Amino acid sequence: MSAAAPGRMLRSVAVPLLLIAIWYAWTTAHPTVRTPTPPKVVNAAIEMIASGDLPYGVLQSLGRVFGGFAVAALIGVPLGLAMGTVRAVERNVDPLVESFRPIAAIAILPLAILWLGTGTSAAVMIVAYAAFFPIVVNTVAGVKRVDATLLRAAATMGIDRLTVMRTVIVPGALPSIGVGLRIALGVAWTAIIAAELAVGAKAGGGGSGGVGQMMFVFYAYSIELNRIVVCMIAVGVVAFLLDRVLRVVLRRLMPWTH
Amino acid sequence: MSADTKLRLAGVGKRFALKDKAEAVAVQDFSLDIRQGEFLVIVGPSGCGKTTCLRMAAGLEFPGTGIVRVGGKTVTGPGPDRSVVFQQFALFPWKTVAQNIDFGLRSIGIPAAERARRIAHYIELMNLQGYESAFPHQLSGGMQQRVAIARSYVLDPAVLLMDEPFGALDAQTRTVMQEELIKLSRVNPRTVLFITHAVEEAVYLADRVVVMTRRPGRIKEIVDVGSVRRAENWDRHDRVEEVMDQASFVHLRTRIWRLLREQQAEHEH
Amino acid sequence: MRGLAGAGVYFRTMAVFAVVWWLLSMWKSNTALLPSPVAVVGAIWELAVDLELFKHAAISLARMIGSLALAIALAVPLGILMGLSRIADDLVDPLVEILRPISGIAWIPLALFMFGIGNALPVFIMTYAAFFPIVLGTISGVRGVDRRLVDAARTMGVPSRTIVTTVIMPAAAPALLVAIRLGVASAWTAVVAAELIGAPSGLGYAIEWYRELLMTPQVMAFIAMIGVLGFLFDASLRWLSRRLTPWAPQAVSR
Numbered sequence: 001m002s003a004a005a006p007g008r009m010l011r012s013v014a015v016p017l018l019l020i021a022i023w024y025a026w027t028t029a030h031p032t033v034r035t036p037t038p039p040k041v042v043n044a045a046i047e048m049i050a051s052g053d054l055p056y057g058v059l060q061s062l063g064r065v066f067g068g069f070a071v072a073a074l075i076g077v078p079l080g081l082a083m084g085t086v087r088a089v090e091r092n093v094d095p096l097v098e099s100f101r102p103i104a105a106i107a108i109l110p111l112a113i114l115w116l117g118t119g120t121s122a123a124v125m126i127v128a129y130a131a132f133f134p135i136v137v138n139t140v141a142g143v144k145r146v147d148a149t150l151l152r153a154a155a156t157m158g159i160d161r162l163t164v165m166r167t168v169i170v171p172g173a174l175p176s177i178g179v180g181l182r183i184a185l186g187v188a189w190t191a192i193i194a195a196e197l198a199v200g201a202k203a204g205g206g207g208s209g210g211v212g213q214m215m216f217v218f219y220a221y222s223i224e225l226n227r228i229v230v231c232m233i234a235v236g237v238v239a240f241l242l243d244r245v246l247r248v249v250l251r252r253l254m255p256w257t258h
Numbered sequence: 259m260s261a262d263t264k265l266r267l268a269g270v271g272k273r274f275a276l277k278d279k280a281e282a283v284a285v286q287d288f289s290l291d292i293r294q295g296e297f298l299v300i301v302g303p304s305g306c307g308k309t310t311c312l313r314m315a316a317g318l319e320f321p322g323t324g325i326v327r328v329g330g331k332t333v334t335g336p337g338p339d340r341s342v343v344f345q346q347f348a349l350f351p352w353k354t355v356a357q358n359i360d361f362g363l364r365s366i367g368i369p370a371a372e373r374a375r376r377i378a379h380y381i382e383l384m385n386l387q388g389y390e391s392a393f394p395h396q397l398s399g400g401m402q403q404r405v406a407i408a409r410s411y412v413l414d415p416a417v418l419l420m421d422e423p424f425g426a427l428d429a430q431t432r433t434v435m436q437e438e439l440i441k442l443s444r445v446n447p448r449t450v451l452f453i454t455h456a457v458e459e460a461v462y463l464a465d466r467v468v469v470m471t472r473r474p475g476r477i478k479e480i481v482d483v484g485s486v487r488r489a490e491n492w493d494r495h496d497r498v499e500e501v502m503d504q505a506s507f508v509h510l511r512t513r514i515w516r517l518l519r520e521q522q523a524e525h526e527h
Numbered sequence: 528m529r530g531l532a533g534a535g536v537y538f539r540t541m542a543v544f545a546v547v548w549w550l551l552s553m554w555k556s557n558t559a560l561l562p563s564p565v566a567v568v569g570a571i572w573e574l575a576v577d578l579e580l581f582k583h584a585a586i587s588l589a590r591m592i593g594s595l596a597l598a599i600a601l602a603v604p605l606g607i608l609m610g611l612s613r614i615a616d617d618l619v620d621p622l623v624e625i626l627r628p629i630s631g632i633a634w635i636p637l638a639l640f641m642f643g644i645g646n647a648l649p650v651f652i653m654t655y656a657a658f659f660p661i662v663l664g665t666i667s668g669v670r671g672v673d674r675r676l677v678d679a680a681r682t683m684g685v686p687s688r689t690i691v692t693t694v695i696m697p698a699a700a701p702a703l704l705v706a707i708r709l710g711v712a713s714a715w716t717a718v719v720a721a722e723l724i725g726a727p728s729g730l731g732y733a734i735e736w737y738r739e740l741l742m743t744p745q746v747m748a749f750i751a752m753i754g755v756l757g758f759l760f761d762a763s764l765r766w767l768s769r770r771l772t773p774w775a776p777q778a779v780s781r
Contacts, residue, residue: 011617016625034640095540102757104716106632106723107731107750110738114560114746190630194720197635201724212633219636228636232629239628318678338684348679351774352697362683395774413683 036225044226045233053214054230058238061196061210064120065188065242068127072184076132077177080139085161085169090140097136105130105191109198118199123192123210130191131184138183142176143169178250185246189239211235264449265292265315265417270324272310283474284310288324290468290477292417292449296484299452299464301514303521307475308453312421315451316342329416338366341410345422347402349394355405356381356390362413380408383442400431407439411446420452424459433498436462444493457518458502461510469517479517483510562744570744571751579733584752587718587729590646591760594653594714599707602658606665606706610699611691616666623662631656631717639725649721649729656717657710664706668699701775704768708761715757730756 020038027037048054083090105126116122146169154164196212201220211231218227270288273281285307292298300308313319314326317336326333328340336342341362349358356377363373381387384404394402403423410418424432436459443450454460460467465484468477487493490506501507545564552563562570574580609616631652642648672695680694681687722731730749737745768775 008617011614012621015618015622019622091536092540092543095537096544099541099754099758102712102715102761103750103754104719106716107719107734107753109723110734110746111743111750114738114741114743186628190632193630194632197632198720198723215633215636219639225637225640232633232637235633236625236629239630243628316682318681336678336681336684338682340682342679342682344675344679346673346675348673348675350676350679350694350697352700352772361680365684365689393774409683 034223034225036229040226041229041233044224045230048227048230054211054234057209057211057214057231058234061189061192061212062238064123064210065127065185065192067120067124068129068192069131069185069188071124071128072131072135072188073181075128076135076180076184077139080136080177080180081143081165081169081173083136084140084143084173085165097133101133101137105187106194106198109195112195113199123195123199126195127188127191131188134183134187135177135180138176138180139173142173142180145176146172174254178254181250182243182246185242186239189235189242193235211238262293263291264294264296264329265451266290266325266327267311267315267321268325268327270311270314270321270326272307272314272319272322285314285321286474286476288475288477292451295447295449297443297450297452297463297465298468299454299460299466300468300470301454301457301460301518302470302475303472303518304455306470306472308470309421311475312342312419312451312453315417316340316419318342338362338413339416341413341415341418343403343406343410343418343420343423345425347394347399347406347426349402349405349409351394354391354393355386355397358394358405359409359412362409366413376412380412383411383445384408384438398431399427400435403427403435404438407442411442411448416449418448418450420450422453422455424456425454432459437496437498439463457511457514461507461514462498462501467510467514469514472521478521481510481514486510559741559743562747566744567747567751570742571748574745574748580748580752583728583730583733583749584756587722587731587753588756588760590649590653590729591711591714591718594650595657595707595711597650597654598657598661598710598714601654602661602710603665603703606662607669607691607696607699609662610666610669611695623659627659631713632720635721635724642725644725644727646726648725649718649731652717652721652725653714657714660709660713661706664709665699665703668702668706669695671702672698701768701772704764704772708764708768711760711764712757715753715760719753 024038027035031037045054079093083093108129109122109126112122112125116125150168150172151164154168159167192210193212193215196210197216198212200213200216211234215228215231218224218231267288267290270285271283272285273283276282288307288311290298290311300311302308310319314321315328315333317326317333317340333340350361353361359377359380360373363376368376377390381390384407386401386404386408389397389401394405397405403426407423424435427435440463452460452463461483465482465487467481467483469479469481470476471478486506490504492501492504492507495501495504502511549564552561552566555561558566571580605619609619634652634655635648638648638651642651676694676698677690680690685693718729719731719734722729723735726732730753733749734746734753737743737749
């Protein structure tokens with residue numbers, strides 16, 4: 001078994017390294033001004049980080065993500081709990097949720113811009129809309145998954161509804177709620193990039209800042225493909241880190257899950 | 259090896275690697291000869307390695323030491339001559355009853371007319387009439403196991419291997435299936451290796467009962483049931499409960515129970 | 528009976544929603560900002576009559592279907608290979624895990640350079656978006672096949688190479704269909720962004736076009752169309768799942 005470990009490590013970096021090598025070889029053989037090459041991308045990355053542009057953009061985007069995510073969670077989790085426990089609430093609210101769920105947040109963006117302009121509030125609204133659905137859907141599923149026998153036991157002990165909610169339902173639904181939050185965070189991050197990209201495209205070079213908007217500027221105005229690639233990598237890295245961090249936080253909150 | 263021996267496990271042993279790099283010995287120095295047409299039951303506590311022995315006989319696993327031979331030839335892999343009936347039925351959910359039974363026949367290349375004839379024969383034998391086009395999920399546990407048994411029998415295997423086949427069924431269905439299996443084996447005698455942890459089931463069905471020890475699994479004792487069955491003519495009784503009421507049955511059952519209990523006591527000290 | 532009652536509740540809720548919306552629009556009384564439901568219905572009607580609604584819908588739908596076909600053709604065989612072969616998984620999985628966090632939408636600027644504005648861009652973005660859920664779901668479906676089914680097939684003399692097509696693929700089919708539904712959801716989200724920025728036609732493009740003209744009823748008409756088509760596509764896949772894999776527990780997976 002231990003003999004296989006170095007082999008496996010080698011295999012896991014083999015393909016990405018090979019692709020980067022091919023990319024490098026190709027661009028060295030066919031050099032053009034614009035085409036991104038590994039060394040140019042690395043240089044661009046160093047520049048963008050050192051100048052503070054990239055960290056600043058990432059923080060701007062992240063700020064909007066957390067804002068929208070918080071709004072979505074503060075509305076979505078209680079609503080999901082209500083829908084999961086009270087039949088009538090679910091029956092009446094579910095049609096609305098299911099009707100809007102197939103409509104991507106980005107489709108609502110023109111309306112958001114119309115109502116709130118091209119600034120941060122529109123972005124937060126889009127993020128909140130996008131994050132809302134996974135949170136609600138998974139919260140409802142989590143509540144429904146709570147063991148019915150536990151609920152019946154609590155009922156026979158004469159515990160009032162609110163305490164049951166607090167002590168039985170919420171802890172029981174937490175794993176599912178956690179899943180919903182993780183999905184929602186990923187969706188939120190994607191939504192903010194999309195929103196900033198679209199706003200950048202439509203509002204001209206100005207606009208609200210953030211990584212997505214930076215990417216658009218590098219496309220349409222300064223035509224810096226290397227910097228676009230750096231932004232893409234940043235998008236990927238942040239998405240990965242967000243998920244990992246949230247996973248760790250959730251595991252701390254719920255040590256009884258794996 | 260005598261011409262009469264259908265399945266031989268000779269000095270068979272098997273180790274398993276555990277998570278923390280340690281090794282567990284599942285089976286050790288296990289030797290058994292099963293005669294042609296014999297119904298042999300292995301009984302033992304959980305984890306004693308009886309399923310491992312069956313899987314080695316089937317060719318699904320390979321012995322670390324020792325040899326497995328069927329009909330004189332060494333076992334190198336699974337095949338239709340050693341058909342297996344699993345505890346969880348393992349029916350293909352996307353195939354109907356008839357298609358499930360048909361599956362193995364197609365693989366060994368039996369022509370269509372012959373396949374149809376055999377399928378019809380076993381559908382009748384296993385009381386599955388009317389369910390040919392049903393899907394497994396539409397059937398009860400007992401019915402599904404009937405299909406699984408039909409699926410294995412229809413291949414005309416040299417040895418039929420049954421791994422706790424009635425373990426997933428409720429008590430009543432279980433007794434009905436035991437009766438049906440006895441009837442089937444009188445009509446269609448076959449060499450059978452049957453695994454169970456239920457002592458009464460073992461005594462009811464077996465010609466010989468092999469009692470295994472705890473891990474590492476070895477043979478503790480082999481009890482001859484067939485001669486008692488013939489001497490006391492258990493077969494004259496139609497029902498399981500009547501057979502189990504016989505004094506001779508109770509003695510054998512108690513004897514095997516004691517053998518198993520001794521090991522439990524050993525283990526707890 | 529439950530279907531009928533369900534429809535009743537649905538319409539009741541939507542009716543309440545429409546009334547609240549109408550009251551708000553009366554209060555605001557600015558068609559560009561918040562048109563009344565009546566105005567939106569009127570816009571839908573007009574756009575339907577001169578077929579513009581359907582023209583754009585058909586274009587987006589065609590792109591969705593094309594992307595899905597491409598994504599399935601790439602992701603399913605790869606997923607089966609990765610699910611069955613440890614080595615294939617070790618080799619390809621790192622690449623998948625690196626690319627997956629980079630959403631399809633983040634590729635739009637680079638893709639604009641590669642493809643320009645046109646049909647290719649949305650299809651590329653959507654295929655990319657659908658690819659990841661499908662490949663990951665296929666891997667998990669293949670790995671989740673009950674080992675005993677494979678054992679049973681082997682004891683019946685099925686040769687190893689045939690086992691993949693005769694046992695593993697049918698057994699993994701329900702999970703594969705779920706993965707495809709998730710891929711569609713992902714791609715349908717990407718279609719709007721891709722068309723909004725990088726295409727001369729389609730529902731995303733239409734939304735942006737009418738927004739610039741401040742014709743909000745039309746904007747909402749196209750948004751509604753996106754919702755309807757998204758729902759219909761998923762419902763069709765669920766129906767297909769029930770027909771193709773009747774034995775699978777049809778979980779109301781969301």
